[in-house]
Amino acid sequence: xxxxxxxxxxxxxxxxxxxxxxxxxxxxxxxxxxxxxxxxxxxxxxxxxxxxxxxxxxxxxxxxxxxxxxxxxxxxxxxxxxxxxxxxxxxxxxxxxxxxxxxxxxxxxxxxxxxxxxxxxxxxxxxxxxxxxxxxxxxxxxxxxxxxxxxxxxxxxxxxxxxxxxxxxxxxxxxxxxxxxxxxxxxxxxxxxxxxxxxxxxxxxxxxxxxxxxxxxxxxxxxxxxxxxxxxxxxxxxxxxxxxxxxxxxxx
Amino acid sequence: xxxxxxxxxxxxxxxxxxxxxxxxxxxxxxxxxxxxxxxxxxxxxxxxxxxxxxxxxxxxxxxxxxxxxxxxxxxxxxxxxxxxxxxxxxxxxxxxxxxxxxxxxxxxxxxxxxxxxxxxxxxxxxxxxxxxxxxxxxxxxxxxxxxxxxxxxxxxxxxxxxxxxxxxxxxxxxxxxxxxxxxxxxxxxxxxxxxxxxxxxxxxxxxxxxxxxxxxxxxxxxxxxxxxxxxxxxxxxxxxxxxxxxxxxxxx
Numbered sequence: 001x002x003x004x005x006x007x008x009x010x011x012x013x014x015x016x017x018x019x020x021x022x023x024x025x026x027x028x029x030x031x032x033x034x035x036x037x038x039x040x041x042x043x044x045x046x047x048x049x050x051x052x053x054x055x056x057x058x059x060x061x062x063x064x065x066x067x068x069x070x071x072x073x074x075x076x077x078x079x080x081x082x083x084x085x086x087x088x089x090x091x092x093x094x095x096x097x098x099x100x101x102x103x104x105x106x107x108x109x110x111x112x113x114x115x116x117x118x119x120x121x122x123x124x125x126x127x128x129x130x131x132x133x134x135x136x137x138x139x140x141x142x143x144x145x146x147x148x149x150x151x152x153x154x155x156x157x158x159x160x161x162x163x164x165x166x167x168x169x170x171x172x173x174x175x176x177x178x179x180x181x182x183x184x185x186x187x188x189x190x191x192x193x194x195x196x197x198x199x200x201x202x203x204x205x206x207x208x209x210x211x212x213x214x215x216x217x218x219x220x221x222x223x224x225x226x227x228x229x230x231x232x233x234x235x236x237x238x239x240x241x242x243x244x245x246x247x248x249x250x251x252x
Numbered sequence: 253x254x255x256x257x258x259x260x261x262x263x264x265x266x267x268x269x270x271x272x273x274x275x276x277x278x279x280x281x282x283x284x285x286x287x288x289x290x291x292x293x294x295x296x297x298x299x300x301x302x303x304x305x306x307x308x309x310x311x312x313x314x315x316x317x318x319x320x321x322x323x324x325x326x327x328x329x330x331x332x333x334x335x336x337x338x339x340x341x342x343x344x345x346x347x348x349x350x351x352x353x354x355x356x357x358x359x360x361x362x363x364x365x366x367x368x369x370x371x372x373x374x375x376x377x378x379x380x381x382x383x384x385x386x387x388x389x390x391x392x393x394x395x396x397x398x399x400x401x402x403x404x405x406x407x408x409x410x411x412x413x414x415x416x417x418x419x420x421x422x423x424x425x426x427x428x429x430x431x432x433x434x435x436x437x438x439x440x441x442x443x444x445x446x447x448x449x450x451x452x453x454x455x456x457x458x459x460x461x462x463x464x465x466x467x468x469x470x471x472x473x474x475x476x477x478x479x480x481x482x483x484x485x486x487x488x489x490x491x492x493x494x495x496x497x498x499x500x501x502x503x504x
Contacts, residue, residue, distance in 0.1 A: 002283040006258040006379035010287045010372060031254040033434050035262045037427045040374065042388045043479055044471075046428050055437045086432065086443060090475045093445040099480040105487040106480070109388060112411060115367030116386075120262060122292065122368075123375045127258035134368075136294045136361060152441050159364060175289045176298050180338065182285045185307045189404050191338060193345040219296075223342045227295055228351040228358070235357040 016131025019075035019164030035124040039117040047110035049083040061148045066137035075164020084154040107248040135160030141234040142241030153246045268383025271327035271416030287376040291369040299362035301335040313400045318389035327416020336406040359500040387412030393486040394493030405498045
């Protein structure tokens with residue numbers, strides 16, 4: 001394994017869900033933004049924006065949507081926004097139509113831009129000794145989130161990120177061994193769940209700080225359980241919400 | 253600005269499109285995979301895989317789809333795959349149904365997992381002195397790409413990545429100033445294209461090595477031009493291709 005400062009932090013990644021009562025310095029904030037700004041971008045279209053949520057009322061509303069007490073609490077809260085509004089304004093003010101901005105293709109590319117920027121910021125934050133937790137829960141109620149953020153057409157809040165000074169040191173969470181996730185040339189269809197026996201045992205040795213009194217369930221039991229079992233919830237509003245923003249409309 | 257090794261590389265990111273005739277060492281390859289493996293993952297569902305394409309015939313076919321001569325040429329070619337197939341197999345072999353695997357919600361999360369892993373690998377590669385170029389062009393003909401990769405249901409090739417030893421040193425490409433992309437609390441709707449005048453001039457000082465003889469067009473002209481102008485091409489097959497894989501089917 002090659003070792004350097006960057007990789008050391010990457011291999012040591014843990015989600016942090018408890019932060020000290022301290023916000024980012026201007027210098028830290030600017031550095032994270034500059035890193036985001038330098039992320040690779042599809043076709044040089046630069047289709048994401050970042051919202052830094054400092055308003056207490058908004059933080060509270062977002063916390064309620066996510067149902068996670070650490071969201072918008074200690075540290076800094078960012079929402080990474082898929083953003084085609086800016087490019088629409090450019091075209092509109094230059095006398096042009098929306099062109100391909102409403103297609104799934106362009107949405108897909110903007111989503112990619114946005115996610116690459118999130119991970120770039122994660123790596124920068126962790127390199128400074130900060131901790132982060134990605135907030136997929138900003139999509140727990142997509143319509144409510146759009147309302148809280150008051151976002152214009154052609155934008156969508158893809159992912160949240162809480163960043164701060166860690167106030168906990170969780171165990172490293174064991175991930176699937178590489179033999180199950182990295183392949184040469186051919187994707188193997190002959191996966192057998194029994195092959196995960198050893199990994200399942202390793203997962204069960206992990207203590208989740210969210211409930212420090214008990215070990216977590218095996219990986220296969222988690223996948224076979226309620227996370228993916230059939231049910232409907234507000235997360236299923238996501239497509240309606242994306243469409244209501246004028247995005248990913250053109251499916252053919 | 254905060255300075256460290258990680259951030260130095262991040263701020264110096266350039267897409268590399270010419271690589272030396274040299275492939276990654278086993279140690280480099282394993283390190284990149286281990287970094288990908290340690291990326292944050294939504295709900296611990298671990299829904300991506302990496303295909304390393306070393307087969308010459310496949311590399312050629314992928315190169316043809318992308319229309320880019322450096323794809324699958326010098327260096328190493330990776331395809332980052334949104335992967336819900338593995339979790340389906342777990343559920344199926346444990347006697348369960350597919351549950352929420354076909355929903356947009358779960359697809360969205362798997363897409364996020366996959367993209368975060370791509371950027372994590374990009375940061376690791378660049379920290380080792382390697383160069384990379386993300387290959388959005390693997391989606392230039394989604395149906396053909398699925399055929400070349402022979403992917404099972406519930407998988408989709410989200411993005412390619414060519415990695416290698418740089419054989420060029422492009423200029424740093426100027427990105428939108430932060431005032432246009434980072435906001436506090438409120439997304440500003442009052443964007444005026446005239447505010448981009450200075451940025452447009454900066455962009456025009458950039459020489460693209462893909463056509464070293466001429467400067468590139470201004471940012472606003474690019475956005476107002478053919479990239480986003482209405483036209484149909486095979487990229488618009490993306491939704492049909494995603495659906496044909498059993499993904500993102502349940503839109504409500």
